[in-house]
Amino acid sequence: MTHKNNKIPFNEDNYTHNINRNNERKLDRRGFMKTLVGAAGVFAVSSLPWGGVAAKELMGLGNKEYPHKKIVDIKSIPVGHSVDFKFPGEHDDAILIRLTETKYVAYQNACTHLRCPVFWEKEKGEMLCPCHHGKFDVETGAPTAGPPRRPLPEIEVIVEKDAVYAVKVKRYEV
Amino acid sequence: MKCNFNFAALLVILMLNIVFTQKMVHQYYFENYVTAMIYCVLNLVLFPVAILIYKQDQKKA
Numbered sequence: 001m002t003h004k005n006n007k008i009p010f011n012e013d014n015y016t017h018n019i020n021r022n023n024e025r026k027l028d029r030r031g032f033m034k035t036l037v038g039a040a041g042v043f044a045v046s047s048l049p050w051g052g053v054a055a056k057e058l059m060g061l062g063n064k065e066y067p068h069k070k071i072v073d074i075k076s077i078p079v080g081h082s083v084d085f086k087f088p089g090e091h092d093d094a095i096l097i098r099l100t101e102t103k104y105v106a107y108q109n110a111c112t113h114l115r116c117p118v119f120w121e122k123e124k125g126e127m128l129c130p131c132h133h134g135k136f137d138v139e140t141g142a143p144t145a146g147p148p149r150r151p152l153p154e155i156e157v158i159v160e161k162d163a164v165y166a167v168k169v170k171r172y173e174v
Numbered sequence: 175m176k177c178n179f180n181f182a183a184l185l186v187i188l189m190l191n192i193v194f195t196q197k198m199v200h201q202y203y204f205e206n207y208v209t210a211m212i213y214c215v216l217n218l219v220l221f222p223v224a225i226l227i228y229k230q231d232q233k234k235a
């Protein structure tokens with residue numbers, strides 16, 4: 001009975017009874033391992049949406065067709081010039097370049113590195129991303145310099161009644 | 175010194191998580207959706223494995 005008030009009533013390894021501070025907020029081996037497991041959990045959870053949209057794409061594959069969208073009238077884009085447009089969605093930036101009298105190419109121009117807008121450098125004849133100097137081949141959209149590793153997605157265009165129309169976004173060859 | 179095998183295993187899992195995530199995102203943008211899903215599943219599997227390792231380590235102590 002003598003030590004009645006001198007006893008710890010239960011194991012006090014927690015954050016609230018902080019009279020004994022020895023074990024407080026210490027990241028020991030076990031704590032760190034717990035953090036690692038937590039990190040694995042975060043990775044797992046954040047992988048889910050990617051798997052989800054991938055599955056969705058797989059099911060609805062078969063080259064999606066969008067309504068043809070008029071980009072520009074032929075007479076307002078001289079040879080060697082480019083115009084920006086949006087395709088297929090309102091927020092998908094794209095660029096149309098007129099290479100010759102009859103040859104047009106169009107790409108979704110969000111850089112495949114970190115999505116900066118890619119510009120057409122008329123004088124040099126190449127597509128340039130200003131952010132980290134990524135360069136793309138204008139004929140194919142393939143990356144030729146800098147950090148990007150993936151070609152720009154190409155947009156199929158047709159010329160009809162003196163105007164250029166966007167038809168669809170081409171898929172990469174598998 | 176405790177057996178640090180489990181500790182190292184968890185670090186390896188973290189490493190794999192990073193690699194798989196990177197691959198998954200890139201394969202998604204490359205439109206290889208099957209590959210992207212495989213990496214997604216791998217990432218998901220790593221979580222229970224990590225829990226198992228942790229539990230096992232706790233038991234040993």
Ligand code: FES
Pocket residue numbers: 111112113114115116129130131132133134146147148
């Ligand atoms: S965002 Fe285009 S090179 Fe980095």
